[in-house]
Amino acid sequence: MEQRMKTFGPGRTNTLLICFLLAAGAPRVAGASLPRIRILATGGTIAGAQSQVAGARFKSGVLSAEDLIASVPQLREIATVTTEQICNIGSQTMNNQIWLKLAKRLAEVLKDANIDGVVITHGTDTMEETAYFLDLVVKSDKPIVMVGAMRPASSMSADGPMNIYNAVALAANPEARSRGVLVVLSNEIHYAREVEKTNTTRMDAFESPNRGRAGVINDGEALLFARPDLKHGLRSEFSVNSLAELPSVEIVYSYANFGRDMIDFLAQKKVKGIILAGVGDGHTTEEAMAGLRDAVAQGVVVVRSTRVHSGVTRRNIEVNDDEMGSIASEELTPQKARILLMLGLTKTSSVKALQRYFFEY
Ligand code: GLU
Numbered sequence: 001m002e003q004r005m006k007t008f009g010p011g012r013t014n015t016l017l018i019c020f021l022l023a024a025g026a027p028r029v030a031g032a033s034l035p036r037i038r039i040l041a042t043g044g045t046i047a048g049a050q051s052q053v054a055g056a057r058f059k060s061g062v063l064s065a066e067d068l069i070a071s072v073p074q075l076r077e078i079a080t081v082t083t084e085q086i087c088n089i090g091s092q093t094m095n096n097q098i099w100l101k102l103a104k105r106l107a108e109v110l111k112d113a114n115i116d117g118v119v120i121t122h123g124t125d126t127m128e129e130t131a132y133f134l135d136l137v138v139k140s141d142k143p144i145v146m147v148g149a150m151r152p153a154s155s156m157s158a159d160g161p162m163n164i165y166n167a168v169a170l171a172a173n174p175e176a177r178s179r180g181v182l183v184v185l186s187n188e189i190h191y192a193r194e195v196e197k198t199n200t201t202r203m204d205a206f207e208s209p210n211r212g213r214a215g216v217i218n219d220g221e222a223l224l225f226a227r228p229d230l231k232h233g234l235r236s237e238f239s240v241n242s243l244a245e246l247p248s249v250e251i252v253y254s255y256a257n258f259g260r261d262m263i264d265f266l267a268q269k270k271v272k273g274i275i276l277a278g279v280g281d282g283h284t285t286e287e288a289m290a291g292l293r294d295a296v297a298q299g300v301v302v303v304r305s306t307r308v309h310s311g312v313t314r315r316n317i318e319v320n321d322d323e324m325g326s327i328a329s330e331e332l333t334p335q336k337a338r339i340l341l342m343l344g345l346t347k348t349s350s351v352k353a354l355q356r357y358f359f360e361y
Pocket of ligand 1: 122148
């Protein structure tokens with residue numbers, strides 16, 4: 001992990017004073033009264049630029065954390081910002097190993113008494129997954145804010161600078177404490193558990209369809225709504241402290257005429273869990289259902305979720321989970337059900353205990 005850190009700030013009002021103090025050999029104290037925010041950068045469109053590669057018009061993760069901050073000089077008015085580059089990738093290539101590294105580093109940074117809040121810059125494609133993973137394993141009441149952009153930094157009317165400004169302002173806001181991981185884009189604030197990317201290109205691409213948004217934010221001024229009441233963060237049973245890897249859990253996607261080949265393949269590969277991105281309330285074809293039953297009989301944990309982007313997949317509605325030995329994902333999308341199941345499997349393989357996690361988290 002690259003741990004090069006750079007400090008930005010203080011504000012321009014203090015610049016003359018600092019020059020004087022530095023010239024006089026005095027210790028650097030200016031900016032001490034501003035909130036101290038660490039930015040952990042991971043890449044994405046927010047750090048992306050037009051690409052020189054033939055056939056591809058855009059490349060994620062080109063600019064460094066320092067470049068991003070330099071494009072928003074107004075940050076110096078609201079926080080003393082330090083940066084750290086964790087990785088510089090398009091978030092479509094995010095993986096379990098980077099999640100573990102990021103979660104461990106984030107926990108260390110949050111323990112630092114000189115840090116008041118953390119902002120994580122990230123591609124929008126898998127931001128909701130990283131947000132939920134961190135929400136379940138990082139134990140701190142300090143603000144943790146994830147931010148991305150829909151337009152590359154080099155495009156007309158790039159949204160990244162304003163999004164970063166809002167994210168840093170939110171991370172510096174005491175009202176954002178004890179809310180777990182928050183996601184900020186397009187003047188809206190979302191909870192990690194609720195947020196979903198629902199559009200490929202629109203700037204307001206994120207929604208929280210089931211329980212609603214965490215708040216709104218304009219020019220750094222946040223209005224926060226009700227706090228989440230399900231388990232996460234400090235109340236979570238999950239931790240990455242002693243984990244070097246995560247159990248293998250894969251997702252299968254249902255559609256008309258879906259067969260069982262992919263399910264059989266995964267069971268033969270001895271994956272620990274399969275998430276069904278089912279139709280409707282987490283259902284699938286008779287053939288695929290038979291494949292899932294056989295997978296359960298071979299010791300694979302099966303969780304039923306839905307390809308529908310909102311709503312609840314409940315136990316024993318159209319599928320008899322008691323008889324099948326399956327788990328219902330409740331409100332979790334397939335990609336978030338995968339995260340909770342991976343973490344759940346680090347604690348237990350009991351279907352009853354795993355179902356409890358889906359009721360409580
Ligand atoms: N696919 C890239 C990523 O997720 C670009 C999308 C984005 O950041 O908006 O990093």
